Amino acid sequence: MSPEIAWLILRATGQTLHMVAVAAAVGSLVGVPLGVFLATSGKEELFAAPMTNRILGAIVNATRSTPFIILVVAIIPFTRLVAGTSIGTNAAIVPLTIATIPFVARLVESAIREVDPGLIETARAMGASPLQVVWKVLLAEARPGITLALTLTVVSLIGYSAMVGAVGGGGLGDLGIRYGYQRFMPDVMLAVVVVLIVLVQAIQSIGDRLARHFDKRIRPR
Template structure:
């Protein structure tokens, strides 16, 4: 492999990691609490507020149903406002974050919904407030599921980030398109694909491992096998 190709790959890999890392961190920061809100404000839940729930739910659905490539172009004014430019790696992180927030929220909500209602009732009977139930029951119980959801998010964002080339975001996908497709350098395309496969496999492996370690319901034997 030529020195030039390695340099290109490393730069692109760094750009991808930066875009995906920043957007995943921000998406978790906003998306997980949003998932909690989506669940607990439902009718019959610990902080029910059906109207609020419907409004937030509609916003989440609207963002989720917008194709990423359209979302990216549509929010260019917002991107300019936040990072000062609409071109480059950091500019690409804005639509990525915005697309990931509702995705994370729905995945977190689904994990939180799986928590045994008996546990919530038991906590309520011991005097726990809704806030305490979220912090001490819902989140700890759903944590393995939330971690699994974040793993899915990271992998999806690595895919989405390939589209960020459209706003000059760079990254592995952009490299593959520009060199591999537009310049017919098949070697670059192949190298990009290999790097992406390794990257996604690593993320999935680490996510699975963490989720399993957090799952206290495993028997000692299963835990030892991790």
């Protein structure tokens, strides 16, 4: 492999990491609170708002059910409004972030709902406010599940970032299409696949270790 190709792969890897990092950070900042709200705003729950819960749930479901590549194309006007262009790495971050928010929200909601309801009742009986219950009970107990949820999100984003290469989004997917496919360079395509696999394996390993660290349950030896 020539130094020029090696440099292209290195640059594309940096672009992919940039897209994934920004989309994961922004998506999590919105998605985690949204997931907590969805898990605590049903009838007779901490922040009871059934109507709002149903409306937000419907929006989340609609966004999640839209195939990502269709979402990318459908929101091109919005992407241009936010990023000033519809192609390139910065433009790709917009649909990646929008796809991340409902994904994170549902995973976090699921992790929150797995917390023992008895702990919530105990905390409320001791006079804890709803916000204290969320912070000191729900989020604390759900940390392993939330960590795995965010890990899955980042892994999925790596795959999505490769898909935006099909519409000029930059990164490893764009490199694989332009050089590996269109220019018939199988070595470049192989290198792109290997880098993607390494990234996924590394992130999954880190996420699994963090989840085990946060899991305080006693395990049989």
